[in-house]
Amino acid sequence: MARPRPYMYYISFNESFSTTQNVSNIIHTIKLPPNDLGPNYYDGTMFTNDYELLLFGGLLTITDSNIPPDYNKVxxxxxxxxxxxxxPNWVEDWNSLNLPANMTRYITQGAGLGVPSENLGFYFSGMRAAGWGDINWGVNYATSSKAANITANTLISVDMSTMRSEKWYNVTLPSNIPGRANAELVWVPVSTQGALLAIGGVINPEDTHYPTNQQLQQSVSGMWRFPLTPG
Incomplete structure (x- = not known):
């Protein structure tokens, strides 16, 4: 599979523009790193603050042309x-970071959210493989050991207050908050650090081909609120 254009595109809201000008004049580019450092992922997420962005999770395509990053790399x-x-010698560029020992990049289809004002990022539930092993895009969902076909019961968070000294946390969800795939996460500015709302998504997506009435009811009735308690 050919790699998409090797650029990331962004718009700076510090720059004024009008609806009559050429849109290409306000779109900027960042050249992506080499494939072995930053291959193309599907269904990952991006955590951002005012200084940096972190790419976390997602599925890789199986290929012999590049060596995939280690399980603990973001x-x-x-x-x-x-x-x-x-x-003084710092330059704007890509950088590879290590996750802590209790965490892996092998997760996908979770609800990712960045909260720049708090320098925080969150990743709610999602899908993983058995034993939290390697996951790939395009494999047989039912039979492959690299299929992300198990619902993750985790809330992952990252404190991005200090560059290259990010603090990661991995918390198991309470039993009354079911994990799910492709939900949305919303941060509400209340209390000292706010609260998270998890909305929508699908419980047990491995059952969606032949769901029972109970599974359908569970999958469309979900909205949960929980406080932010990293660590």
Whole structure:
């Protein structure tokens, strides 16, 4: 499979523009890293704040042309430096980061959310393989060991307050909050750090080919609120 255009596109809302000008004048590009550092993912997420973005999770296509990143690698793009102290030799660029020992990038179809004002990112539930092993796009959903066909019961969060010193947390969901695929996550600015609302998605998506009435009812009735308690 051919790789898409090797650029990330973005618009800066600090720049004024009008509806009559050429839209290409306000679209900027960031060149993507080499394939072995930043291959093309499906159904991952992006955590952002005012200084950097982190790419987390998602499915890779099976290929012999590139070596996939390790299970504990995530990719960041550092737009503006935000260290404990300025680094004179720092340059805007991509950077590879390590996840902690209790976490892996092998997860997909979760509800990802960035909260720039709090320097926080969240990833609610999603799908994984048995044993949290490697997952790939385009494999047999029912029989492949690399199919993401098990619902994850986790809430992953990241504190992005200090660049390259991000703090990751992996919390098991309470029993009354069922995991699900392709939900949406909303941050509500209440209390000290806000609250998260998980909306929609599908419970037990592996059963959606032949769902029971109970499964259908569960999958369309979900909205849960839970406080932010990293760590």
């Amino acid at each position: 990719l960041s793009y550092e737009k503006y430096q935000h260290f404990a102290a300025d680094r």
